[in-house]
Amino acid sequence: MSTHLGEELELYALGDLSPEERANVEQHLETCDECIRALAAAEETLAQMTSLLPAYRAPRRTALRNLWTMPAARMAIAAAFVVGLLVAAGTLPFLGVKPGIGSADVRAQIAMTHAHFEHVQLTPIVTGAPSVKVIYAHDRAWMYAIADDGRPGYHLYLAAGSSPPQDLGELVAHEGSASLFVEHPPAGNVLLLEGNDRILARGMLP
Amino acid sequence: MDLDEIYRSYADVCFSVAMQLLRAPDDAQDCVHDVFVRVWQNRDAYSPERGSLRSFLIACVRNEALTRRRADARHRAIEAREALGETTMEFEVSDHVERARVRRALDTLPSEQRRALELAYFGGLTHREIAEALGEPLGTIKSRLALALRKLGRELGAQGAVT
Numbered sequence: 001m002s003t004h005l006g007e008e009l010e011l012y013a014l015g016d017l018s019p020e021e022r023a024n025v026e027q028h029l030e031t032c033d034e035c036i037r038a039l040a041a042a043e044e045t046l047a048q049m050t051s052l053l054p055a056y057r058a059p060r061r062t063a064l065r066n067l068w069t070m071p072a073a074r075m076a077i078a079a080a081f082v083v084g085l086l087v088a089a090g091t092l093p094f095l096g097v098k099p100g101i102g103s104a105d106v107r108a109q110i111a112m113t114h115a116h117f118e119h120v121q122l123t124p125i126v127t128g129a130p131s132v133k134v135i136y137a138h139d140r141a142w143m144y145a146i147a148d149d150g151r152p153g154y155h156l157y158l159a160a161g162s163s164p165p166q167d168l169g170e171l172v173a174h175e176g177s178a179s180l181f182v183e184h185p186p187a188g189n190v191l192l193l194e195g196n197d198r199i200l201a202r203g204m205l206p
Numbered sequence: 207m208d209l210d211e212i213y214r215s216y217a218d219v220c221f222s223v224a225m226q227l228l229r230a231p232d233d234a235q236d237c238v239h240d241v242f243v244r245v246w247q248n249r250d251a252y253s254p255e256r257g258s259l260r261s262f263l264i265a266c267v268r269n270e271a272l273t274r275r276r277a278d279a280r281h282r283a284i285e286a287r288e289a290l291g292e293t294t295m296e297f298e299v300s301d302h303v304e305r306a307r308v309r310r311a312l313d314t315l316p317s318e319q320r321r322a323l324e325l326a327y328f329g330g331l332t333h334r335e336i337a338e339a340l341g342e343p344l345g346t347i348k349s350r351l352a353l354a355l356r357k358l359g360r361e362l363g364a365q366g367a368v369t
Contacts, residue, residue: 016326
């Protein structure tokens with residue numbers, strides 16, 4: 001390559017060339033290592049200028065989309081979120097869990113707090129039904145149910161219209177509470193808690 | 207390094223860059239998200255010769271934000287006025303040393319170069335808008351921007367980069 005890019009290289013880094021000019025620069029960069037290094041230097045200079053910008057904390061929702069693919073991280077994050085949510089709701093003591101659980105995931109908890117979540121409390125239908133809260137992502141990518149009863153055998157169902165309710169699974173019991181994480185739950189807006197072959201509580205998703 | 211790790215490392219600075227140009231958190235988040243996914247999907251295209259991953263991502267986010275901003279004509283007049291009228295900015299960053307270092311380097315530029323670069327970088331103005339705002343020929347502004355960026359790079363290099 002006999003000639004190198006001139007000022008168009010810096011203007012390219014600044015992001016203000018026309019599509020044609022940009023295409024010419026990119027065509028040159030394909031074959032010129034020296035100009036690639038010069039461009040990298042210009043972009044590094046611009047990157048250092050970011051220290052003069054007001055700093056913001058990015059929402060963590062994007063990262064979570066991928067975190068959810070790792071079961072252990074998923075449960076830890078969900079647990080951290082639930083603890084935070086229930087602390088805020090003043091309902092933590094009945095679950096017998098201590099603030100600090102999943103403390104390694106404080107960042108994740110913050111992330112989830114910033115993300116788009118909702119929760120719904122199921123309404124007991126029979127006396128003695130456990131208190132159940134269901135947390136779900138706005139985009140319905142996942143759902144997390146937690147009950148204040150550590151006995152095994154509770155199942156969460158989701159119903160849509162007149163179709164038969166689908167069993168989303170059994171809540172996993174642990175130390176006085178039980179929970180169930182469901183990734184990509186099926187469509188539906190009626191939540192049912194079943195135990196001993198009876199519907200114990202129900203709730204509506206918007 | 208997986209996508210989560212990259213996101214955790216660079217999302218804040220990229221989000222700040224996008225916020226500077228788009229001003230709306232939702233728009234900035236969408237912009238950062240799209241860039242990270244795109245870069246991740248084409249990760250084989252990135253090589254260290256292209257510069258540090260940090261500066262590469264920042265450049266990608268900045269270009270994407272500029273494209274979105276310029277596609278949205280509603281922003282233009284307001285932002286141009288803001289950029290011109292804004293001589294001081296509020297900072298929330300904690301790295302005062304780095305900020306002071308970059309500020310010092312910027313202050314070594316001839317005022318006409320610094321002004322053009324600040325309007326382009328902080329204001330996101332196009333070269334044409336800068337030329338109109340400063341009443342200078344377009345070619346002059348382009349030359350000033352290129353010279354400013356080169357000189358600033360030399361100054362920052364001479365002062366020693368803090369990463």
